[in-house]
Amino acid sequence: MTSSIATPTHSPPPARTRSHRSIPARLLVAPSVILLVLWMVVPLAMAIWFAFQRYNLLIPDEREFVGFANFTYILTDPTLWISIGITMVLVVSVLAITIGLGTVLAVLFNQEFFGRGVARVLAISPFFVMPTVSALIWKNMLMHPVNGLFAQITRGLGLGAIDWFADFPLLAIIIIVAWQWLPFALLILLTAIQSLDTDQMEAARMDGASAMQLFRFVVLPHLNRAIAVVAMIETIFFLTIFAEIFVTTGGGPGLATTNLAYYIYLKALLEFDVGGASAGGLIAVVLANVVAIFLMRSVARNLDT
Amino acid sequence: MSTVTLRDIHKTYVDNEVIKGVNLDIHDREFVVFVGPSGCGKSTLLRMIAGLEDITSGDLLVDGDRMNDVPPDQRGLAMVFQTYALYPHMTVAENMAFSLRLAGVSKERRMERARDVARILQLEPLLDRKPGKLSGGQRQRVAIGRALVRNPKVFLFDEPLSNLDASLRVQMRIELAGLHESLQSTMIYVTHDQIEAMTLADKIVVLQGGIVEQVGSPLELYHHPRNLFVAGFIGSPKMNFLAVQTTGVQDSGTTVRLPGDATITIPVQPRTLMAGDRATLGIRPEHLRIDASNPTLMGEVLVVERLGGETYLYVKVAGGDTFIVQTDGDSRAKVRDRVPVSIDGNLCHLFDGAGQAIPKAERHPLSLTHHPEVPLQTEAPREQTYEQPIQPHEVPRQAE
Ligand SMILES: Nc1ncnc2c1ncn2[C@@H]1O[C@H](COP(=O)(O)OP(=O)(O)OP(=O)(O)O)[C@@H](O)[C@H]1O
Ligand SMILES: [Mg+2]
Numbered sequence: 001m002t003s004s005i006a007t008p009t010h011s012p013p014p015a016r017t018r019s020h021r022s023i024p025a026r027l028l029v030a031p032s033v034i035l036l037v038l039w040m041v042v043p044l045a046m047a048i049w050f051a052f053q054r055y056n057l058l059i060p061d062e063r064e065f066v067g068f069a070n071f072t073y074i075l076t077d078p079t080l081w082i083s084i085g086i087t088m089v090l091v092v093s094v095l096a097i098t099i100g101l102g103t104v105l106a107v108l109f110n111q112e113f114f115g116r117g118v119a120r121v122l123a124i125s126p127f128f129v130m131p132t133v134s135a136l137i138w139k140n141m142l143m144h145p146v147n148g149l150f151a152q153i154t155r156g157l158g159l160g161a162i163d164w165f166a167d168f169p170l171l172a173i174i175i176i177v178a179w180q181w182l183p184f185a186l187l188i189l190l191t192a193i194q195s196l197d198t199d200q201m202e203a204a205r206m207d208g209a210s211a212m213q214l215f216r217f218v219v220l221p222h223l224n225r226a227i228a229v230v231a232m233i234e235t236i237f238f239l240t241i242f243a244e245i246f247v248t249t250g251g252g253p254g255l256a257t258t259n260l261a262y263y264i265y266l267k268a269l270l271e272f273d274v275g276g277a278s279a280g281g282l283i284a285v286v287l288a289n290v291v292a293i294f295l296m297r298s299v300a301r302n303l304d305t
Numbered sequence: 306m307s308t309v310t311l312r313d314i315h316k317t318y319v320d321n322e323v324i325k326g327v328n329l330d331i332h333d334r335e336f337v338v339f340v341g342p343s344g345c346g347k348s349t350l351l352r353m354i355a356g357l358e359d360i361t362s363g364d365l366l367v368d369g370d371r372m373n374d375v376p377p378d379q380r381g382l383a384m385v386f387q388t389y390a391l392y393p394h395m396t397v398a399e400n401m402a403f404s405l406r407l408a409g410v411s412k413e414r415r416m417e418r419a420r421d422v423a424r425i426l427q428l429e430p431l432l433d434r435k436p437g438k439l440s441g442g443q444r445q446r447v448a449i450g451r452a453l454v455r456n457p458k459v460f461l462f463d464e465p466l467s468n469l470d471a472s473l474r475v476q477m478r479i480e481l482a483g484l485h486e487s488l489q490s491t492m493i494y495v496t497h498d499q500i501e502a503m504t505l506a507d508k509i510v511v512l513q514g515g516i517v518e519q520v521g522s523p524l525e526l527y528h529h530p531r532n533l534f535v536a537g538f539i540g541s542p543k544m545n546f547l548a549v550q551t552t553g554v555q556d557s558g559t560t561v562r563l564p565g566d567a568t569i570t571i572p573v574q575p576r577t578l579m580a581g582d583r584a585t586l587g588i589r590p591e592h593l594r595i596d597a598s599n600p601t602l603m604g605e606v607l608v609v610e611r612l613g614g615e616t617y618l619y620v621k622v623a624g625g626d627t628f629i630v631q632t633d634g635d636s637r638a639k640v641r642d643r644v645p646v647s648i649d650g651n652l653c654h655l656f657d658g659a660g661q662a663i664p665k666a667e668r669h670p671l672s673l674t675h676h677p678e679v680p681l682q683t684e685a686p687r688e689q690t691y692e693q694p695i696q697p698h699e700v701p702r703q704a705e
Binding site: 197199202203205224 | 355356357376377378379382383384386387388389390391392393394403404407408451455
């Protein structure tokens with residue numbers, strides 16, 4: 001048959017061109033790949049190495065291999081479990097606030113109103129403030145029990161002042177982080193809403209949907225993916241919140257705001273226990289991966305449909 | 306009964322008036338098609354009827370009730386969108402039954418209704434699929450099904466078939482005609498497609514720049530266009546136009562002189578034209594003949610388009626105009642041939658200097674039949690466009 005003659009003569013060239021092309025392509029991506037690998041692998045390898053050493057900076061000479069001693073020590077330290085619990089509370093509540101409020105704001109900012117452009121810029125600006133700076137602003141200008149704006153307002157109303165970082169330390173941290181990350185959620189959700197087909201909204205209106213039903217049955221399902229993506233990215237960052245805690249509460253009072261990242265910091269730099277901190281770091285890596293896999297699963301399922 | 310009436314409807318966006326006073330009566334069970342060039346306001350008019358756009362002024366009546374301020378879902382209308390606008394996260398059945406769900410109908414009842422409608426549209430095997438996994442034609446059917454479920458008084462379609470390929474469009478067109486036949490409901494349909502308009506419509510509304518140029522049955526518009534715009538818009542290829550001079554006006558017809566000094570008598574009523582007036586002669590490509598025994602004009606063939614069944618010749622005639630002539634598929638004509646073009650005065654249209662058609666002496670027999678209960682709208686009242694009198698149209702000239 002003619003076709004059977006034609007095919008073999010045609011098939012080799014593409015294969016050859018591909019192999020020709022692949023060598024320089026690999027060469028060209030090599031520097032970035034190598035850099036990335038070094039950047040990821042070296043610290044990880046060092047962390048693993050230190051995790052199996054007794055290595056305290058106060059007595060650096062007594063370095064020796066101790067097997068799993070660091071892990072058993074850390075895993076039996078009740079502080080670790082408290083800090084993991086606090087990390088979880090922090091992540092979940094900030095996620096809930098940023099996504100819930102972000103969705104509502106995204107819907108509102110999608111409406112036509114006077115000064116919308118300015119309002120959008122203002123709403124997004126907290127994201128450009130450094131975490132340390134915004135934490136300082138909240139600590140000294142807003143939540144301070146004497147000079148803070150909140151205290152002045154409540155005192156002006158005769159209600160007395162709240163000492164946020166003493167009485168509700170975790171809530172205060174949650175509010176600060178949520179304020180910082182709300183713009184991110186808003187930005188992503190707003191772009192997602194803008195990509196919603198207006199015909200779909202109009203079809204739903206013709207089908208008799210009220211504003212709430214429109215939101216519930218058309219807008220929210222459309223935002224599903226964007227919400228999943230926001231949740232995933234934010235979780236990765238919220239697992240390692242540090243600056244806000246360092247600047248404001250220093251993990252206290254007591255352990256009230258000590259999350260995993262702060263716990264590792266305490267271990268490494270206040271107790272100078274590099275071995276223990278490395279072991280804690282590895283536990284954090286495992287934890288982050290568990291959460292990441294869990295999230296990827298749910299996001300991937302969302303992206304499918 | 307479901308009638309729709311538009312009374313002096315206007316629509317202004319900020320300070321841009323896009324609908325300039327439309328009056329229209331749509332009768333029960335009528336299939337009305339809006340046509341017109343892009344941007345003329347077809348979609349805007351349809352969306353105002355649907356309730357998706359506010360009506361700036363005028364009255365919209367459905368079954369005699371004023372609907373201007375009634376929300377879209379309570380007007381008893383259903384709309385099919387060009388982009389289908391299906392809900393991507395719902396199955397076909399859920400999509401179709403969504404309006405019932407909002408109305409609080411129980412799940413069993415609404416699934417039953419969805420199945421009934423799916424049977425009509427041959428969608429039964431697809432009920433559990435999501436729209437993303439359907440072909441364009443199937444999606445369109447779901448969109449129609451979603452409208453059907455609501456059992457509306459009036460169906461509104463905004464270019465529903467324009468995203469489909471040619472053969473599917475033909476198939477869906479026939480299905481739509483069948484649906485209209487079996488449902489006997491009122492339908493309003495916007496399209497760009499001449500064939501859809503001609504085949505589906507009981508009544509065509511030709512719009513231009515926000516005003517109604519003519520309303521009538523497809524053949525009425527074809528045989529008795531009221532002005533140059535409608536004459537040029539209805540029919541494909543376009544009607545040929547030629548600037549002529551009136552030489553005599555009799556009761557039996559008006560005689561005009563063509564550029565090549567030939568004269569023809571066109572059986573139109575003696576109206577505004579006087580001997581010596583300039584006028585425009587219109588003749589459709591399918592009414593021209595290449596006929597050596599009785600040539601009216603000689604011309605040179607510039608382009609030959611062979612479609613198999615027929616051949617279109619682009620012929621440059623005396624005076625510099627280019628005529629499109631439709632001849633049979635076996636025509637031997639070649640480029641640069643000189644061909645005799647024969648014009649039959651009985652098939653010609655005559656337009657005065659302002660672009661208005663001079664009424665024919667006799668009406669075409671097929672253009673008399675119209676919607677059974679509807680009075681003929683041949684001499685539709687001119688006042689409906691009084692706000693913006695039709696501009697004198699230039700005689701379109703083909704490229705030299
Ligand atoms: N939201 C709007 N704001 C301002 N002008 C608009 C708006 N929507 C439509 N127009 C204008 O109104 C006119 C009519 O638009 P419309 O969509 O009704 O045209 P159409 O006849 O449906 O055209 P097409 O055949 O291309 O769909 C256009 O000139 C358009 O620019
Ligand atoms: Mg349109």
